[in-house]
Amino acid sequence: MSDLLPALSLDGVRRVLCVVAHPDDVEYGTSSAVAAWTAAGVEVSYLLLTRGEAGMDSSPPERTAQVRTREQVAGAAEVGVTDVVFAEHPDGVLVYGLDLRRDIARRIREVRPDTVVTGSWEVEGFVGLNQADHRAAGLASVDAVRDAGNRWVFGELLDDGLEPWEVTRLLVAGDSRPTHGVDVGGEPLRRGIASLEAHAEYLAGLPGHPAPADMLPFIAAMQGRAMGVEHAVLFRVHDLQGPPPELRDELARRGMTPPDEPTG
DSSP: OOOSOOBOOOTTOOEEEEEESSTTTTTTTHHHHHHHHHHTTOEEEEEESSOOTTSOTTSOHHHHHHHHHHHHHHHHHHTTOOEEEEOOOOTTOOOOSHHHHHHHHHHHHHHOOSEEEEEOOOSEETTEEOOHHHHHHHHHHHHHHHHHHOTTSSHHHHHTTOOOOOOOEEEEETOSSOOEEEEOTTHHHHHHHHHHHTOHHHHHTSTTOOOHHHHHHHHHHHHHTTTTSSSEEEEEEEETTSOOHHHHHHHHHTTOOOOOOOOO
16 A cells, blocks of 8 residues: 555635735745646635735835735736735734634635635644744634634624635645645746745845745655655645544444545
8 A cells, every 4th residue: 555645636626715824925835736726727815814014124014014915916926826815914923813713714705715725833843833923824724714604603794795605625734744735746836936936025035045946846846755746735634524534544444434525
């Protein structure tokens, strides 16, 4: 039996919403997968919870917000995404709580995606300790996908004409326990590199930051080995309409059939 991770199926995937804390968060790898999805006809939207205004030490927040907003929109366009919304939470002090959950749930009901993508909320990640805003964004996204489907949570959304919406899958990028991957070899990786390069002014202010054309292929090659391909982006997939993998495996071991569920 192969230990390689399976490819993420696009069966039934029509619309994806990516929820992250800052401009450039999607571009550190995930955007290559986005390029593969948009090339296959999937509609992808971005929700940025902040404008990244605290991210450039040499630039005042007001100017930085303008720079990073402009660069994010340009980076998204490189991978076929034109629907980019900013939620206007303050950068660097993103707080997990009801306001954040409500804003994400609102956008889910507006976009009506079958799949939501966010980043890991683990404290320790692939590149070291995970930044606080990233953790808050990921955890709030987990809860917001449920909030979006619950008529009796955030009733003000109903007042605004936003009916409940059930998300089918949650994909977590950067999770230490990936379950599936997306082959991004060739054009998707090239476009993903271009999306990060669009953040030129921001990257120029990070001393010693490797060139995107060097860094992203290196990371994608590491992840590709888990799939047996040259370059990949990995995700932990949570099927929101079926049992978790551990329970499914145990049911199978006992000869019991789990409820019908979409393929990974």
